[in-house]
Amino acid sequence: MTPASENTGLAQLRSACSRCSLARLCLPMGLSESQTCRLDNLVEPSAPLHADDHLFRIDDPFTTIYAVRSGCFKSYVVDGEGREQVLGFHLPGELMGLDAIYTHRHRRNAVALDTGTVCKLPYADLTRLATEMPQLQQQIMRLLSKDISTLENMVADHTADERLAGFLLGLSSRYHHRGFSATRFRLAMPRRDIANYLRLAPETVSRILARFQADGLIAVERRDMELLDTERLRQTAGEAHHLSAPVFD
Amino acid sequence: MTPASENTGLAQLRSACSRCSLARLCLPMGLSESQTCRLDNLVEPSAPLHADDHLFRIDDPFTTIYAVRSGCFKSYVVDGEGREQVLGFHLPGELMGLDAIYTHRHRRNAVALDTGTVCKLPYADLTRLATEMPQLQQQIMRLLSKDISTLENMVADHTADERLAGFLLGLSSRYHHRGFSATRFRLAMPRRDIANYLRLAPETVSRILARFQADGLIAVERRDMELLDTERLRQTAGEAHHLSAPVFD
DNA sequence: CGCTATTTTGAGCCGCGTCAATACGGGTGG
């Protein structure tokens, strides 16, 4: 192998947002090709992670923002009584760690739900680049602002039916934007995590999924989900259109 | 009056973050004196607003970030069935409108609860200045990130007791940071708004306040609130330390 | 094939919302 091809190989391995199929969903969204190349130099790809591998834990010093490259991740906190509280599921192209900017320490734990990889973005380098690149600054602020909008959606007091319907529609939309089917997908997370995320009991999730199925809204078999009647599902969700963080629309 | 003194007068009127007692809580936090002066040139003070005056409404084009200078403001959305949903109360030094960055349109309504004033910050100018002033960029991102943390606090499924105790402690902390008493303050908002913000029924708020009073935690008379036992109040709040957006600690 | 984690199903109960009535307070006009 020649040094030249070695370099090319290394550059590809080093990340190449410019060639990443997720670029239009991720941090490079809206950046020009040359701007994306400058971003490439910051990004460091991770070794493959496996289920239960943690990316960071609460109170870890905040140095890095993580972008999901493949797989599905979960972020959560643990309260004083040891109860887990799921705060989000993160699909490829989505960022994790943004809420740590304020405290300089992570405010959540982040863990892989299955095998996956991430891109690491050193925050100091990222902000330095952002001062030189107004579009990147804009993009970071837009992503922060979007997280706020999504959380605002979460705080509304929806019924269990609305929450679950909204969650399924949100997942559907996110998978669709990534080139997967909007109506058939595999749930990366157990019922327990879905229930916890939606602030419901696992039993409630099971019961409602069963009823949705009886009503012909969905066909569900363990982790395999099919949306049969998205229109009625949307009516059921009501205001909770996209109960699934972060939202892409 | 000489032109010089006219200019000085105008500059003071034009805002003077440099002289504002709220500077250490607001956007200028962490900026040097000369940096704050550059911010001064952007800021435009508002005419006094009265109760029920709106700053902006949902779907208004987003051009401006608002900083509360005096008074108390409420932000809320209205859902499809016409029900109001309170998303936050905003005290002096706090910013409103940050969640509109993503969509370029406002996602909430903002209204004065009593007589008050705000500072208007044109967003385009602000981001332009931020590219030249890394500390300002940092500060905006920190404030965005803090809003995320606060909302994360809100989404946890606390009991009604925890929510209300957390809300009172949050208000207490915010008043304290502004130089007011941490134990005696006047509620700027009616019970209905408190209940709505905490996702409770107004009747529930009344009942719990009555019980808190019977238990010696507080003394409350209409809008006048006194915290008698903050320690037990904190125990009651549990994880909901600061159920009041945005948080300052 | 047995072991364990996950999911489903059933029974009972409790926190909080809903509905309704009452009390309070601040403003207005006589």
Place this chain on the structure above:
DNA sequence: CCACCCGTATTGACGCGGCTCAAAATAGCG
């Protein structure tokens, strides 16, 4: 100064959505 009125707040009775506890069914895995 008092009578009246209306919005806000309180208090009580009752019902329901979703949680808890318990047990059975199913799937993944060594």
